[in-house]
Amino acid sequence: RATDGGSDEPDVIDERSDDEATNDEAEQREVADGGAADESRSDSESGRAGTSDAHEGETDENSKQEQLEEVRENAEGEQLTTDHGVKVSDTDNSLKASERGPTIMEDFHFREKMTQFDHESIPERVVHARGSGVHGYFQPYEDPDLGDEYDDLEELTKAKVLTDPDQKTPVFTRFSTVVGSRGSADTVRDVRGFATKFYTEEGNWDLVGNNIPVFFIQDAMEFPDLVHAIKPEPDDATPQASAAHDTFWDFASLKPEITHMIMWVLSGRALPRAYRMMQGFGVHTFRLVNEEGDAKFVKFHWTPKYDTSQLVWDETQKIAGKNPDFNRMDLYDVIEEGYEPEFELGVQIFDEDEAEEFDFDVLDPTKIVPESEVPVQPIGKMVLNETPDNFFAEVEQVAFHPGNVVPGIDFSNDPLLQGRLFSYQDTQLNRFGSANWDEIPINRPIAERHNNQRAGFMRQEINEGKASYKPNSIGDDQPEEAPEGEGGYEHYAEKISGEKIRNRSESFMEHFDQARLFWNSMTEPEKQNIVDAAHFELGKVDRMEIRERMVYDLFNNVDHEFAKRVAEGIGVEPPEEPGDQMPTHGREDSRLSIEQRRDADSIETRKIAVLVDDGYDSDHLETIRSTLQDEGARVKIVSKLLGDREAENGSTVEADKSHVTTESVLFDAVYVPGGEDSVDALLEQGEAKHFVAEMFKHKKPIAAAGKGTELLEAVELTGVDAASDREGVVSEQGVVMDPNGEDLESFAEEFVDAIAQHRHWEREPTEVAA
Numbered sequence: 001r002a003t004d005g006g007s008d009e010p011d012v013i014d015e016r017s018d019d020e021a022t023n024d025e026a027e028q029r030e031v032a033d034g035g036a037a038d039e040s041r042s043d044s045e046s047g048r049a050g051t052s053d054a055h056e057g058e059t060d061e062n063s064k065q066e067q068l069e070e071v072r073e074n075a076e077g078e079q080l081t082t083d084h085g086v087k088v089s090d091t092d093n094s095l096k097a098s099e100r101g102p103t104i105m106e107d108f109h110f111r112e113k114m115t116q117f118d119h120e121s122i123p124e125r126v127v128h129a130r131g132s133g134v135h136g137y138f139q140p141y142e143d144p145d146l147g148d149e150y151d152d153l154e155e156l157t158k159a160k161v162l163t164d165p166d167q168k169t170p171v172f173t174r175f176s177t178v179v180g181s182r183g184s185a186d187t188v189r190d191v192r193g194f195a196t197k198f199y200t201e202e203g204n205w206d207l208v209g210n211n212i213p214v215f216f217i218q219d220a221m222e223f224p225d226l227v228h229a230i231k232p233e234p235d236d237a238t239p240q241a242s243a244a245h246d247t248f249w250d251f252a253s254l255k256p257e258i259t260h261m262i263m264w265v266l267s268g269r270a271l272p273r274a275y276r277m278m279q280g281f282g283v284h285t286f287r288l289v290n291e292e293g294d295a296k297f298v299k300f301h302w303t304p305k306y307d308t309s310q311l312v313w314d315e316t317q318k319i320a321g322k323n324p325d326f327n328r329m330d331l332y333d334v335i336e337e338g339y340e341p342e343f344e345l346g347v348q349i350f351d352e353d354e355a356e357e358f359d360f361d362v363l364d365p366t367k368i369v370p371e372s373e374v375p376v377q378p379i380g381k382m383v384l385n386e387t388p389d390n391f392f393a394e395v396e397q398v399a400f401h402p403g404n405v406v407p408g409i410d411f412s413n414d415p416l417l418q419g420r421l422f423s424y425q426d427t428q429l430n431r432f433g434s435a436n437w438d439e440i441p442i443n444r445p446i447a448e449r450h451n452n453q454r455a456g457f458m459r460q461e462i463n464e465g466k467a468s469y470k471p472n473s474i475g476d477d478q479p480e481e482a483p484e485g486e487g488g489y490e491h492y493a494e495k496i497s498g499e500k501i502r503n504r505s506e507s508f509m510e511h512f513d514q515a516r517l518f519w520n521s522m523t524e525p526e527k528q529n530i531v532d533a534a535h536f537e538l539g540k541v542d543r544m545e546i547r548e549r550m551v552y553d554l555f556n557n558v559d560h561e562f563a564k565r566v567a568e569g570i571g572v573e574p575p576e577e578p579g580d581q582m583p584t585h586g587r588e589d590s591r592l593s594i595e596q597r598r599d600a601d602s603i604e605t606r607k608i609a610v611l612v613d614d615g616y617d618s619d620h621l622e623t624i625r626s627t628l629q630d631e632g633a634r635v636k637i638v639s640k641l642l643g644d645r646e647a648e649n650g651s652t653v654e655a656d657k658s659h660v661t662t663e664s665v666l667f668d669a670v671y672v673p674g675g676e677d678s679v680d681a682l683l684e685q686g687e688a689k690h691f692v693a694e695m696f697k698h699k700k701p702i703a704a705a706g707k708g709t710e711l712l713e714a715v716e717l718t719g720v721d722a723a724s725d726r727e728g729v730v731s732e733q734g735v736v737m738d739p740n741g742e743d744l745e746s747f748a749e750e751f752v753d754a755i756a757q758h759r760h761w762e763r764e765p766t767e768v769a770a
């Protein structure tokens, strides 16, 4: 795998061995054993083929891997051949007419090699081009708590994938940014796509959502305009992967319905720390349908096991240069190190009568159903545990379509969803050049399929028989349609009456109530982040009238103070009065705030840097390292140079990274152990001081023991008193110090607590010396 300077490679990647693959959950990595990365790879291979327990006609978590195994190719120990299986004796020199003569047409190997190369790219996705995908499985909970109204999920849906706790359904999940091209940086300010393909026994179900629960527009008709406005401008194709330019904000300022989404996009939601640390949402209202054909409305929510967490803006900008693959590599690395990112699937269930009572329209995708109105009930979990073998074949070629549903899951009339049902099939035709894109291994269902489609570019399946039409007598009229009530997809029989009309429903016309709810629900630092983001985004807009419209027509109708704060940073005259559509409510919902919904009780998978040089105190290093690893954190030794560092007592530790190959922005926390010579050396190193200062600026936890605290004193940590004046373990603003280095146990506990909080927003803004 290509790695850039600032990236982190997995500790160990063993060769895969099917014989070793195990399905035994008990053998899965125990995070508590800390350094178990070595044993982990075979665990994360548990999904490999050859281990399926499924009986005929059934699927289990391994079924998709088994199917993929049929097309996997491994060249180990083999000789080079052409595409047609002829052995190749020389792949470096083309066939020429004499030693220094021209190349000869006859050289079939040259022509084949070059033709394959010339054709090895396909159009990138028109949106969500940049993404990363992994395999896993979904399993419903045994006895989900559905509140007072329902006893079990079968009352609500006949979809087995959601209801059978004995069924582990294989999934492939692709996370993405929206605006940037395939090679753009991961950490840009953007919505993240969160698309999951469930390979169910009843056919493929694609839940194609985002990490933000609302959308920019209300009707699919507007989607091409939105995307044209936000993508690089058509004349000079700039800027890349950014909304911060005139055309996007011009569009936004003329579309008040965009306001709610803009609040989310300006917040930390658009800067996720990791794909495995963000929520996911189906966005639209869907329907669940039971055996009797009764339907309820449903909203789908994914909640990550590793708390929802964000980066800060300055950090994202630097990571984009230091490691543009930051989120991609994070996802792959943790899985290859043996961790299994999880997401809980939750549902909000309500019926049409309840929907009538809400003061917004549930078909309007710019609205959430607040959790205070309808709680999210967890019904199952998704476990991601297998990285792909071939990025192109799996991640690039996976093709989602919201129209892929299974019996028991149905659509609503949300006009954005209805338009999507056309667009995705259409876009796949453009990407693959054929309607047979469903035959590509990553897209193939596990469920059997039989129909009369037989042709088209790149047809793979060989269907037997003469009759490819219905009705027929030659082929006994097979395949048969499923008789009513026997598993065939039946669309919910919704009653519809009315006139054909091209308009926007009156019930879609209120745009600021929930935008204000979002603003009210933020902590003050989160509000400041939104204001700062608006200063950046609108600060990049050249045209004053666009900046003014955003302030007067949109933000001033959300919150007057907010509008004034934004105006002050972008040269716009602050509005004197609140906008005439501004709601006055003071409602809040803490679940909308990343910081308030945080559990902050785990540091599993957090990445901690330990700064050392020769002469470090090995007790300081080893005690804290093993506590952090026991808690599931990933600890890396960072030093000026690679190679072994020697402790005061003569023991050694190998540096995982040098200051040339890594940076503070790639870590969640930093620790400086004591040791006379080590700290004296660090005090001479600008990189070490910068590391700590930047960690402080980005509000990340910092710890130092013994003389290590002198490095902290050498960099000004605004508002944190020097350790030399203090006794015992001190912890404030996420800075943890044990100046005597004698109470390492409680020092470690305080450090773990500080890491679990992730960011320490109480810190004052600081400048970082270069």
Ligand code: HDD
Binding pocket: 125, 126, 127, 128, 131, 174, 175, 176, 192, 193, 194, 195, 208, 209, 210, 214, 215, 219, 220, 221, 223, 282, 283, 284, 365, 398, 399, 400, 416, 417, 419, 420, 423, 424, 427, 428
């Ligand atoms: Fe979309 C891709 C999510 C509205 C048209 N969309 C795409 C992907 C995600 C979403 C996650 C990437 C799938 C992958 O990883 O391959 N899109 C959404 C959500 C929306 C939404 C949550 C609103 C609730 N999208 C939307 C509309 C349209 C599209 C209204 C058009 C009418 N989306 C597309 C597309 C893409 C796509 C052009 C590009 C690549 C693809 O479909 O396969 O058809």
